[in-house]
Amino acid sequence: MSVATPSASLAPAEAAWQLYICHACGYIYNEQEGDPDSGLLAGTRFADIPDDWACPLCGVTKSDFTLYVAPDLSALKTRASGLASTHLTAPRSAPGIVVVGAGKAGWQLVQNLRSQLPDTPVTLVTACAGDVYDKPLLSVAMARQIQPQALVKETGREAAARWQVRLLAHTQALHICPESRTLRTTQGPLRYADLVLAHGAEAALLAPLRADLCWRINHLQAYQRFQAALGTTPRHVAIVGAGLIGSELANDLALGGHRVTLIDTQARPLARWPADQAGEPLLAAWSGLPIHFMGAVQLQALLREGEQYRLHTSDGQTVLADQVIAATGLVTPTRLARSADLIWQNGIAVDAQTLQTSVPHIYALGDCISVNGQSSRFIEPILRQAQTLTAALVRTDQRQAQMRNSAALPCAQPYAVRDAVVRVKTTSLPLSLH
Amino acid sequence: MNLVDLPPELATRSNPLIEAVRAIAQGPLAQQAYAIDRGAYPENVLKQLAEVGAMSAHLPQADGSPGDYGLAIAAMAEASRVCGATGFMMWCQGVAGLYMQASGNPALAGERLARHVRGESLGGTGLSNPMKSFAQIETLLLKATPVEGGYLINGALPWVSNLAPNHYFGTVAAVSTPDESASREIMFMLRCDAPGVTLKACPEFAGMEGTGTFSVQCKDLFVGADDLVADPAKPLIARIRGGFVLLQCGMAAGIIQGAIDSMWAVEGQLGHVNQYLEDRPADLQAEFDALLARIMKLAETPCDTTTDYFLNVLDARCHCGELSLRAANSALMHQGARGYLMQSDVQRRVREAQFVAIVTPAIKHLRKEMARLSVQEMPA
Numbered sequence: 071m072s073v074a075t076p077s078a079s080l081a082p083a084e085a086a087w088q089l090y091i092c093h094a095c096g097y098i099y100n101e102q103e104g105d106p107d108s109g110l111l112a113g114t115r116f117a118d119i120p121d122d123w124a125c126p127l128c129g130v131t132k133s134d135f136t137l138y139v140a141p142d143l144s145a146l147k148t149r150a151s152g153l154a155s156t157h158l159t160a161p162r163s164a165p166g167i168v169v170v171g172a173g174k175a176g177w178q179l180v181q182n183l184r185s186q187l188p189d190t191p192v193t194l195v196t197a198c199a200g201d202v203y204d205k206p207l208l209s210v211a212m213a214r215q216i217q218p219q220a221l222v223k224e225t226g227r228e229a230a231a232r233w234q235v236r237l238l239a240h241t242q243a244l245h246i247c248p249e250s251r252t253l254r255t256t257q258g259p260l261r262y263a264d265l266v267l268a269h270g271a272e273a274a275l276l277a278p279l280r281a282d283l284c285w286r287i288n289h290l291q292a293y294q295r296f297q298a299a300l301g302t303t304p305r306h307v308a309i310v311g312a313g314l315i316g317s318e319l320a321n322d323l324a325l326g327g328h329r330v331t332l333i334d335t336q337a338r339p340l341a342r343w344p345a346d347q348a349g350e351p352l353l354a355a356w357s358g359l360p361i362h363f364m365g366a367v368q369l370q371a372l373l374r375e376g377e378q379y380r381l382h383t384s385d386g387q388t389v390l391a392d393q394v395i396a397a398t399g400l401v402t403p404t405r406l407a408r409s410a411d412l413i414w415q416n417g418i419a420v421d422a423q424t425l426q427t428s429v430p431h432i433y434a435l436g437d438c439i440s441v442n443g444q445s446s447r448f449i450e451p452i453l454r455q456a457q458t459l460t461a462a463l464v465r466t467d468q469r470q471a472q473m474r475n476s477a478a479l480p481c482a483q484p485y486a487v488r489d490a491v492v493r494v495k496t497t498s499l500p501l502s503l504h
Numbered sequence: 505m506n507l508v509d510l511p512p513e514l515a516t517r518s519n520p521l522i523e524a525v526r527a528i529a530q531g532p533l534a535q536q537a538y539a540i541d542r543g544a545y546p547e548n549v550l551k552q553l554a555e556v557g558a559m560s561a562h563l564p565q566a567d568g569s570p571g572d573y574g575l576a577i578a579a580m581a582e583a584s585r586v587c588g589a590t591g592f593m594m595w596c597q598g599v600a601g602l603y604m605q606a607s608g609n610p611a612l613a614g615e616r617l618a619r620h621v622r623g624e625s626l627g628g629t630g631l632s633n634p635m636k637s638f639a640q641i642e643t644l645l646l647k648a649t650p651v652e653g654g655y656l657i658n659g660a661l662p663w664v665s666n667l668a669p670n671h672y673f674g675t676v677a678a679v680s681t682p683d684e685s686a687s688r689e690i691m692f693m694l695r696c697d698a699p700g701v702t703l704k705a706c707p708e709f710a711g712m713e714g715t716g717t718f719s720v721q722c723k724d725l726f727v728g729a730d731d732l733v734a735d736p737a738k739p740l741i742a743r744i745r746g747g748f749v750l751l752q753c754g755m756a757a758g759i760i761q762g763a764i765d766s767m768w769a770v771e772g773q774l775g776h777v778n779q780y781l782e783d784r785p786a787d788l789q790a791e792f793d794a795l796l797a798r799i800m801k802l803a804e805t806p807c808d809t810t811t812d813y814f815l816n817v818l819d820a821r822c823h824c825g826e827l828s829l830r831a832a833n834s835a836l837m838h839q840g841a842r843g844y845l846m847q848s849d850v851q852r853r854v855r856e857a858q859f860v861a862i863v864t865p866a867i868k869h870l871r872k873e874m875a876r877l878s879v880q881e882m883p884a
Contacts, residue, residue, distance in 0.1 A: 096773065096842045127845065141772025150771075150786045197878070242878035244819045250791045254819055256875040259826060272880070281881035295882050393883070405812065 090116045091138035095128035098138055165261035166191030167463060168253055170243045170406065171268035172200040172226060173289075175436025175452045179266060180233050182460040187467055192235040193262075195255055198291055200226025200239045206449070208293045209315070210495060213322035218294040243269070246410035248429050264463055267407070267418060267427075267434040271400035271447060278372045279310060283379060284394040287319065299393060304328050308381055308391035310369055312339035314494060314503075316397030317352065321496040324359040331389050333381070337365040340494070343503040348494075355499035364389075400447055402438045417445040423484045424462035425455060435459050441487050448492065451485070458485040524556035525579045529586040537587040540714035541852050545668070547626070550593055553583065554623020559597040562751065562806070563605050563621065573747060573803035577754035584758025585765070588856030589712040591755035592863070593628075596666035596673075596715075599748055600627035603674035603733050604693065606744055611730035612693060628666035630675030630694065630720065631741075631748070632864035637676075638741070639865075639873045646677035646722065648690050654728035655679070655690060660721040663706050667716045671696050676737050691737035692727045700725035711855030746817050747806035749865060753799045756824030756860045759853055760792050763831035766850050767838040774838065783834035788827070795823050811877050818877075822870040825861040832857035 087102035099105065099119075104112040108126055110119060116135070123132050167183065169176050172194050183192060194200065202224040211221055230237035238257050245254040246265065253260045273286035285296045300307075304327045309316045312334035320332045332339065338349025353363060368384035372394065381389040402417045413419040413428035417440030420426060425433050435455040437447050461483055494501040533549050540546050553559060562576035576598060584591025601620050604612040619625045636642040645662075648655040657677050664673055672695045679688050696703055703718040734740035767785040771778065778784070799820050805813065832854045836843045843850035861867050 091773065096770065096840070127842065138773075143768055143771070146768070146771045146775065147786065150775075150784065197880075240875075242875055244815065244874060244878070247791070247794060249794045250787075254823065256871045256878070258871070259823075282883055285883060286880070292880070292882060299883065405815075 088116060089138040089140065090135040092125045092128065092130060093134050093136065094130040095125065097125050097127040099135060164191055165251070165263050166193065167264050167266065168193045168195065168260050168262040169266045169268055170195050170253070171270055171436070171438075172196035172198065172237070172239075173268065173270050173436065174205065174449060175268035175270065175456070176266075177202055177229065177233075178452055178456040179268060179435060179459060180235055182456045183463065184233050184235075186460055186464045188234075190467060192233075193238060193260060194230065194235050195238045195241050195243050195253065195260070196226070197240065197242055198226075198289060200230065200237050201290060202226070202229050203290055205289070206495065208287060208290070209318040209322045211293070211322075212297075212319070213325035213497065215326050218290060218297055221290065221293075243406055244409075246406055246432065248410050248432065251431060263431065264466060265432045266459065266463075267432070267438055268436045269403060269406065269438055271402045271417075271437040271445075273396050274399045274401040275396055276398055278369060279394075279396045279398065280372065283372050283374060284310070284396045286396050287315075288400075296393070296395075300328070305392040306331070306390070307393050307395060308333065308379070308389055309395045309397055310334075310381075311397035311399065312336070312363065312365075313342055313397060313399065314340070314492060316395075318495055319395060319397060320361050321356070321359070321498055324356070324361045325497065329360040329362075331362045331364060331381075331391060333364045333367060333369060333383065333389075335366065335368055339363065339365075340501075340503065343492070346501070346503050348501050348503060352496060352499050352501070355496075359498065400437065402445070415443040416440045419443075422486065423458075425459040425485060426462065433459055433462065441485065444487050446487065451487075454483075455485050458483050519575070521557055521561060521575060522578055522582055525553065525558045525582040528552050528556070528558075529583045529590075533583060533590055534586050537590075537849065538847055538852065540587055540589050541711050541855070543713040545714045545716045546587075546590060546593075547668075549590060550597065550626060550666075551623040553579075553590075553594060554597065554621065554626075557621075558583070559594050559623075560601055560621040562598060562747065563601055571806075573750060573806045574800045576751060577757065577799060577803055580751070580754025581757035581761065584755045584856075585762040586758075588755060588759045588762075588853065588859065589715050591758050592712065592859070593666045593715055595751055595755055596628040597623075597626060598751055599629045599631075600666075600672070600674055600693075602744055602747065603629070603691070606740055607691075607733040609730070609732060612733065626666060626668070626671050627693070628664055628671065628673040628716070630661045630664040630673045632663075633661055634676035634689070634691075634737075634741070635745075635864055636869065638738075639869065639876065641869060641872065644676065644678040644689065646675065648677035648679045648727070650679065651726070654726055654732075655692075657692075657694070657700075657722045657725040657727055660719060662719050663717050664720050665715045665717040667696055667703060667718050667720070669696055669703065671716070673720075674733055676741075688735075689737040690727075690735045691733040691740060693731045693733060694720070694722070694725070694727070695731070696720070698725055710858070711852060712859055742809055743807060746802075746808060746814055749821050750799065750802055750806060750817050752860075752863075753821055753824050756821075756828050757792075757796055757799070759828050759856050759860060760788070760824070760831045762849070763828075763835035763853055763857070764788050764792065766835045766843070766853070770839055774840070778838050781834065781837050783830050785838075788831050788834065792827060792831070795820065795827060799824075815874055815877055818865070818870050818874050821865065822867055822874070825867045825870070828857035828860040 090099040101115055104110040104114045119132055121132055201222045203221045207221055226237050226239050242256040251262050273288050287293050306329045307323050308331045309320050310333050312332050317339045320330045324330050339352055340348045370384050371382040373380045379391050379394045407414055407418050410429050418427055418434045418438050420434050420439045422441050425435055427434055436452050492503040536546055558579040562571040562573045564571050580591050580594045604617040633645050637644045646657055646659040648657055672693050674693050676689050676691045700723045702721040706717050764785050802817055835850050836854055839850045
């Protein structure tokens with residue numbers, strides 16, 4: 071074409087300043103700034119640079135420079151976000167499934183997962199050692215004066231080797247970042263494809279009960295420390311709360327040779343199950359044991375008195391005990407759920423079909439969950455929850471592997487809340503509560 | 505270089521203070537950033553930053569309005585995006601002001617604080633050792649012996665920043681008492697020009713050499729009522745520890761954003777090869793935006809003294825250290841050889857990020873303290 075281009079018709083002095091890029095090192099020559107260190111004044115056009123000029127960074131010559139047009143960053147970002155789903159930005163190594171909690175729920179899930187997903191990386195994060203034991207036996211062990219370590223069926227290290235999981239013992243899970251699918255822990259951040267919360271519940275402490283004044287015997291470590299504090303001679307133990315746990319502990323500590331004062335706001339033990347009317351027969355069965363039941367009283371104050379503890383009740387009675395146990399119910403810790411904004415209904419709300427929480431890729435099972443607002447603190451539901459959750463995780467895994475053959479997907483087994491029959495191991499009078 | 509737009513959390517902070525800090529940061533500070541890294545102490549820049557209120561936004565304001573920690577963090581981030589060392593000194597000056605203000609001591613919280621806020625006098629903080637002492641990592645290095653009208657201080661602190669012979673800093677000493685069970689600490693402002701104080705130069709650091717960092721030796725330094733911040737020290741430290749740690753996130757936020765900026769700067773030219781790297785700018789930006797949102801939420805309640813809140817602050821600060829390292833390192837990978845040049849801001853930022861990760865509280869200290877605070881308490 072013979073028509074001159076618009077830029078060619080402009081006098082150089084009026085043209086916009088141009089940028090030229092060095093192909094060797096990426097240095098950008100800006101005509102407006104020049105290169106004063108090499109004697110090129112600000113405003114020196116690229117065309118006017120002598121041929122023996124060298125790139126100030128890497129030393130190549132003018133001929134290795136070409137015109138550079140700074141990219142439109144917003145367009146680049148838009149393009150980058152469009153690539154987000156491609157393999158280029160996918161995680162380089164499979165982060166696998168991360169499970170928080172190595173109690174019954176955590177280990178049961180690991181066992182089920184391994185039968186279905188033998189090759190998926192699984193990491194188990196736990197604040198304790200991860201040892202496998204039956205929690206209901208903690209109380210029985212007191213009656214039989216069994217050493218805590220004898221309750222361990224398999225150490226965490228052994229179980230991890232057997233089930234081929236990475237165990238992060240004595241590690242606190244601190245925070246979930248759902249946007250980057252990362253669990254933050256005291257051993258560093260962990261990426262996850264799917265995260266499972268199985269951290270359970272802990273003993274509630276209502277004032278005047280305080281963590282430094284009373285025991286919460288909800289795990290092996292606490293039992294170990296409590297046993298050590300009791301020592302080898304008979305002691306006087308005050309138990310606050312005469313529900314299932316408090317009654318079992320009273321029964322077993324008394325059989326273990328200790329004197330027990332059991333305190334409750336209700337007039338009889340096990341008052342949560344009124345239909346069973348179990349309180350009266352239980353007290354009768356305990357008549358030969360050193361258990362003193364103080365019913366229908368509120369604990370008003372708990373104070374340290376030398377090596378002992380003084381309890382004051384609402385009706386003016388006082389008790390001097392060597393140790394105090396809190397058995398006033400369980401609460402689910404909220405830290406991780408809050409960090410990921412999980413919907414909370416008396417526990418971490420999960421979908422019964424999949425046990426998924428309100429946030430994608432985060433699941434939960436065990437004592438920390440609620441289904442339709444109902445939580446459960448017993449063993450039996452955990453087995454069924456682990457099956458449902460395993461099926462859901464297998465489906466996710468196969469979707470990720472793009473196996474679109476739906477016939478190969480395991481059937482979802484929705485978890486159903488059932489009324490549990492509670493067996494009370496009060497050996498003086500074994501009970502079933504409904 | 506075209507600077508990308510601020511992330512949403514910082515963008516909402518656009519106000520006269522942030523505009524003023526940005527003008528200083530991208531003007532005189534940008535000119536000196538390399539020199540500061542190699543050892544030049546930027547006294548004039550710090551005074552300019554103080555004059556516009558960049559290091560006192562977290563303190564109660566002259567008009568009676570309460571302090572704004574989020575704004576203080578955003579101001580620090582704006583400077584740190586250009587020079588991490590300056591961001592760190594803003595934190596030093598900022599927390600020294602916090603000690604004086606929180607002391608309730610008229611001799612500190614009056615005219616001396618006013619001069620400090622205006623930048624007419626500068627100061628730092630020697631709380632690294634005390635913080636590690638309270639977290640059961642170290643023992644206290646300074647000892648205080650009660651004497652008529654005050655205390656005599658002896659001992660040495662290894663490195664304290666933002667110092668010069670006419671500066672001062674807040675620190676803590678263990679009070680010597682014959683009765684072990686009655687042990688306590690005092691917190692005080694230590695004047696570098698007081699009799700008995702010697703500032704000694706530190707060995708050369710890998711970067712951030714212009715931060716006015718000295719080891720401080722005390723020989724029978726007298727501290728009287730006018731310099732006392734708190735006696736005993738622990739209740740005051742429990743009140744300010746959340747804000748103290750949280751403010752450091754401003755330094756990290758700027759370094760992380762600066763690193764992401766420098767990745768985008770080469771995207772047009774090098775995107776075709778950089779796409780094979782992990783930690784791409786869009787991914788880092790998303791993670792950083794979520795972290796900054798968490799920090800800004802925590803900044804709304806800096807005086808919360810619960811363990812739960814402090815755990816959140818420590819974890820956010822820890823995430824800042826980890827993300828600084830990843831972002832600065834990835835920026836170097838994205839820029840390649842030009843980022844390996846000694847004068848490159850990308851290279852300098854790698855060393856600044858390493859500083860964020862190792863300065864007290866370092867990543868390892870944070871994790872140890874979070875583990876300690878997370879363990880379920882039991883009767884002794």
